[in-house]
């Protein structure tokens with residue numbers, strides 16, 4: 001494994017070549033770090049499932065360099081086009097029917113007749129995809145079920161023996177995974193809250209969005225298993241104060257005695273960006289568990305609470 005600390009022309013070109021040859025490359029995006037492989041190459045895609053120990057029924061998000069590419073692989077209806085126009089590049093994943101001649105590996109779709117597409121905003125990610133000249137399948141660069149990585153060290157801790165390259169672009173701006181919206185039918189449905197708040201999408205398309213974030217047993221979005229995004233320590237949410245032996249993750253100005261504070265000023269965007277890094281940090285402390293203060297549920301707070309609830313469920 002090679003860790004390159006600089007995202008520049010040379011490292012992007014090198015990463016693109018590795019991807020085109022069927023290797024795994026971990027790279028930064030604005031949401032979290034991705035574990036990338038050429039989405040057209042089933043053997044390369046299979047390496048992702050093996051490296052993450054990811055169940056093969058859980059499909060991957062395929063990343064594209066621009067919106068025009070999407071039409072080669074999938075069929076976009078009017079809501080899909082409106083959302084893509086408004087929010088690509090950005091933290092939005094669209095579930096779309098596969099084109100008849102779609103060349104993306106069926107393994108990336110886990111055998112479904114839909115494909116998950118996203119155009120990331122991060123310059124490093126788009127540069128790499130452009131350099132590879134391929135669609136890039138990339139789930140979060142962590143072991144299946146564990147916390148997502150928001151910096152290169154998180155990736156190295158879990159996957160360093162399994163990837164050819166980790167491209168270090170510093171901490172991720174948003175720090176939470178993309179919002180996943182199923183637009184394969186007439187009515188768009190949010191399958192996973194994420195970096196793009198639902199309020200913004202509803203405003204852009206002038207339509208209320210349905211939500212189906214799963215009950216952990218149906219597999220509408222197979223990645224939304226109840227127990228997911230989990231630290232090793234037990235996690236307790238909506239805690240006003242820690243119990244003996246617990247470390248305490250605070251939010252806002254009332255968080256006295258917190259070991260870490262997601263945002264002392266109560267800024268939800270700051271809290272999202274810090275969430276996984278702080279959970280990684282607290283998880284490595286000699287404690288019995290992690291207690292987390294209540295976080296408001298508006299805008300990106302919905303996604304923060306979604307991740308915390310899944311992390312708390314074991």
Ligand code: AMP
Pocket residue numbers: 058059060061095109112114115116138139140177180191192220221222223224
């Ligand atoms: P990640 O592993 O963080 O990249 O998450 C990808 C998410 O998108 C998971 O929740 C997947 O189950 C979901 N997903 C990907 N492809 C599809 C699809 N074709 N249909 C429904 N959900 C999908």
Ligand code: MG
Pocket residue numbers: 139140148
């Ligand atoms: Mg993931």
